[in-house]
Amino acid sequence: MGSPAARPARPDLPVLTGARRRALLPADQREQVDTAEERLPPAARGLVHRMLAAGASVGAVEGLASVWSGLGRQTQAAVLDPLRIGPALRQQDGTTCGSAVLTMLAATGDPALALWLASGTLLVEPGGRPHLPPELARATAEELDGLARRTVTARAAALHRAAHRATTTARPPTPPWPRRWGTPPWGAAAVARWVGLRFAHRPVTGTGSVGLQQAAHALDAGGPVLLYSGGRSAVRGPAPVLPRHVVLVLPAPQGPVVWEPAGGRTCPATGARLVADALGSAALGGWRHSAWVVLPR
Numbered sequence: 001m002g003s004p005a006a007r008p009a010r011p012d013l014p015v016l017t018g019a020r021r022r023a024l025l026p027a028d029q030r031e032q033v034d035t036a037e038e039r040l041p042p043a044a045r046g047l048v049h050r051m052l053a054a055g056a057s058v059g060a061v062e063g064l065a066s067v068w069s070g071l072g073r074q075t076q077a078a079v080l081d082p083l084r085i086g087p088a089l090r091q092q093d094g095t096t097c098g099s100a101v102l103t104m105l106a107a108t109g110d111p112a113l114a115l116w117l118a119s120g121t122l123l124v125e126p127g128g129r130p131h132l133p134p135e136l137a138r139a140t141a142e143e144l145d146g147l148a149r150r151t152v153t154a155r156a157a158a159l160h161r162a163a164h165r166a167t168t169t170a171r172p173p174t175p176p177w178p179r180r181w182g183t184p185p186w187g188a189a190a191v192a193r194w195v196g197l198r199f200a201h202r203p204v205t206g207t208g209s210v211g212l213q214q215a216a217h218a219l220d221a222g223g224p225v226l227l228y229s230g231g232r233s234a235v236r237g238p239a240p241v242l243p244r245h246v247v248l249v250l251p252a253p254q255g256p257v258v259w260e261p262a263g264g265r266t267c268p269a270t271g272a273r274l275v276a277d278a279l280g281s282a283a284l285g286g287w288r289h290s291a292w293v294v295l296p297r
Helices: 013-023 027-039 046-053 058-070 073-080 082-089 097-109 111-119 141-148 152-169 185-191 210-220 271-275
Strands: 199-203 225-232 241-250 257-260 265-268 289-296
Touching: 013 027, 013 046, 027 046, 027 058, 046 058, 046 111, 058 111, 073 082, 073 111, 082 097, 082 111, 082 152, 082 257, 082 265, 097 111, 097 152, 097 185, 097 225, 097 241, 111 152, 141 152, 152 185, 185 199, 185 225, 185 289, 199 210, 210 225, 210 271, 210 289, 241 289
Parallel strands: none
Antiparallel strands: 199 289, 225 241, 225 289, 241 257, 257 265
16 A cells, blocks of 8 residues: 555745735836845745735835845844744733734734844835834834834833734724733734734634634644633533633644743644644643634635
8 A cells, every 4th residue: 555645735825925916016026026035045035925925015025135134143033933032922911912922923924023023123115214014003213213222022012012902992892801811802803914814703612613623724724823722611602611811823834833922932733633622731821721713714
């Protein structure tokens, strides 16, 4: 008998999305993008498509190519893989796990945001205009200047505060959501930013639930998932597990990984364990069960 067929590789959605957006550019702008890509070392060229997928202009892509060689190795590594600075992006208190996860999610999809978090550097487009990722659009020049001189943790904390405000004030929580629980799933779905995807939220009603199956399918398709965890509730309802924590499950070449914001660390995951609600308490921040998922529509 022959060996079993290899499982198809998960699609790299940021690169695929960026390639599609490049194809839609006018010929002269495609040439600018290609020139910028050629200026980068081979290991960093995928950042060009990731920038385009995140909505960056051609000028911002050129800005990245211009500064890349002058960045330190640690900064370059963080832009290529923001999980490398995961401990510095961990949650600041008991209510900001969701805000930390949303910040990490955005950074993994947007090299410009990852660069700012890692070094305080804003990309500059031709003509001198700074490129501001959406998370920084409301910040003043003075605030950005001050944060540029501070630590990765301080910059992350500023984004956590902004995400917390956005997720808890965007609309009245329905059903009521205690503030001590932090980010409501519907708020996270409204604010989540990754490669232009729109997000939805689903309660988890038990092992093998539709919500967990949809989350596993999303990961197989190359998308990220926000997974709420918690403990069992004595009250029956649509979500029998009380949501107390949020972790980020990201697609990766070797299989999905969980970023746990309390410690800022990662651990491997599988779709089968996700559907079986068996990721383990370490991956779920000390909790044992899945309660809710936020996933691409």
